[in-house]
Amino acid sequence: MVTKERPVMVMGLYDSKLSFYALEWTLDRYFVGFGPNHPFKLVVVHARPTPASVVGVGGPGSGNLMTIIESEFKRKALRSVDQIKQMCLNKSIEDVKIEIVEGNPKKVICEAVDRHHASILVVGSPDYGIVKRAVLGSVSDYCAHHAHCSVMIVKRPSKTRIDIAQFR
Template sequence: MATGDGKSVMVVGVDDSEQSTYALEWTLDRFFAPYAPNYPFKLFIVHAKPNAVSAVGLAGPGTAEVVPYVDADLKHTAAKVVEKAKAICQSRSVHGAVIEVFEGDARNILCEVVDKHHASILVVGSHGYGAIKRAVLGSTSDYCAHHAHCSVMIVKKPKIKV
């Protein structure tokens, strides 16, 4: 569960959502920025780029023509996510973070990356969906909490009660 330098590995899952950005910022603010340059964890930031075919999700005439455009858009989104993650790290003077992009379903990718790096902790954001939306759309944080072979931190924006 530790790297060659004896540090535990932390994996942070990111996408293009506001919740994911908040989760990364929150994690860096609490566990990295105050302890520079001796960070308590080796940081891996992971983005899962959906497969173009699965993203289109329909078969029929014209599908083949659509796929390249969808793929280009997904690549563009992935590049934006990586740039944003880099910018967030730089703004907090957090250096040495490894940013990786993999193609596939986010839930499976994150669990695989955890195993690959022997991570101690996986950090994911939460959209804060209700029970019905979670059931229909499927929750990445729920899946990881039950299937990842490490401890899972679910970061969500606190609701401000007026």
């Protein structure tokens, strides 16, 4: 009997609140209720910034600052991994690969797509306005244009959105 390999879904985490919302949204729609027969192999990639990306200064004493920042980034990433594992466990999803990769989230996530030969990439979308998106750039925008697979951008519902079902 030939077993067909499931397509890979990469979930890119880079911004805790919105990324975790996108992860929960994705788990609920593509993994919960399927048991072991869910449609994708899930790889969650947590993009961890480098200390140098935060500290743009060098010189005497900067080594200590870099060490402190590096330590805090590692601690935060490990907390994120624990949170990812707990979310998956709570939803009875066991077959998940979790990676922490250091670097620019835009590049790290797109590289993970290539490395895992992903069929689909899922990322959250920040609530940036036009000006903030133009100045800071958006990970989701970058991935939509540069990832070598389909990209699903999960947006948090707006607070003003009206649920039509409540009026029926």
